[in-house]
Amino acid sequence: xxxxxxxxxxxxxxxxxxxxxxxxxxxxxxxxxxxxxxxxxxxxxxxxxxxxxxxxxxxxxxxxxxxxxxxxxxxxxxxxxxxxxxxxxxxxxxxxxxxxxxxxxxxxxxxxxx
Amino acid sequence: xxxxxxxxxxxxxxxxxxxxxxxxxxxxxxxxxxxxxxxxxxxxxxxxxxxxxxxxxxxxxxxxxxxxxxxxxxxxxxxxxxxxxxxxxxxxxxxxxxxxxxxxxxxxxxxxxxxx
Numbered sequence: 001x002x003x004x005x006x007x008x009x010x011x012x013x014x015x016x017x018x019x020x021x022x023x024x025x026x027x028x029x030x031x032x033x034x035x036x037x038x039x040x041x042x043x044x045x046x047x048x049x050x051x052x053x054x055x056x057x058x059x060x061x062x063x064x065x066x067x068x069x070x071x072x073x074x075x076x077x078x079x080x081x082x083x084x085x086x087x088x089x090x091x092x093x094x095x096x097x098x099x100x101x102x103x104x105x106x107x108x109x110x111x112x113x114x
Numbered sequence: 115x116x117x118x119x120x121x122x123x124x125x126x127x128x129x130x131x132x133x134x135x136x137x138x139x140x141x142x143x144x145x146x147x148x149x150x151x152x153x154x155x156x157x158x159x160x161x162x163x164x165x166x167x168x169x170x171x172x173x174x175x176x177x178x179x180x181x182x183x184x185x186x187x188x189x190x191x192x193x194x195x196x197x198x199x200x201x202x203x204x205x206x207x208x209x210x211x212x213x214x215x216x217x218x219x220x221x222x223x224x225x226x227x228x229x230x
Binding site: 041042044101103104106 | 146148155156161207211212217222224226
């Protein structure tokens, strides 16, 4: 099955700096890669996703890049703000229908300091 | 976006008792729902895939007799933790996707189970 690795496990940045979180996946058939933000005790919230036919996607301060050959994808947050502090999870899935499973990375705890 | 609702949000039970958690898709029909368990400071681990009208598919290492899943309708899946023990204390979350080609998975708000 799919295996997703995520680094770093913790990341501390100063407000205004950029944050980068990296993930690798094992199943070359995976074609959908979402990123989730989870605050303590809350449900994961989708912040951005990318499909395998796209190399990069951007939404305001958040961007995701995908390298299919290397099976890497990364989350980039620019101009970080204290409210960006949370745990971020990457995930991968073979998008064959509503029964296809998401495999999550191990998570990155992002701390944005003033 | 689609809405998935989970109930209860938190529950405390005595060791040896059973607890039922409900997951509902409020504005779409879900033939498949997923149940995850999340221990503190860890990732979401898929426990099982709940299939409407048929048996759930459990991930390796998850005891199907301990974690009973019932998906009796297209909008409701239930997870029952039977004979709960303190090590079952965790955050349980369900998710589902609407059958409209949307890639995003929608999550319930989660249930914090504490077994004392």
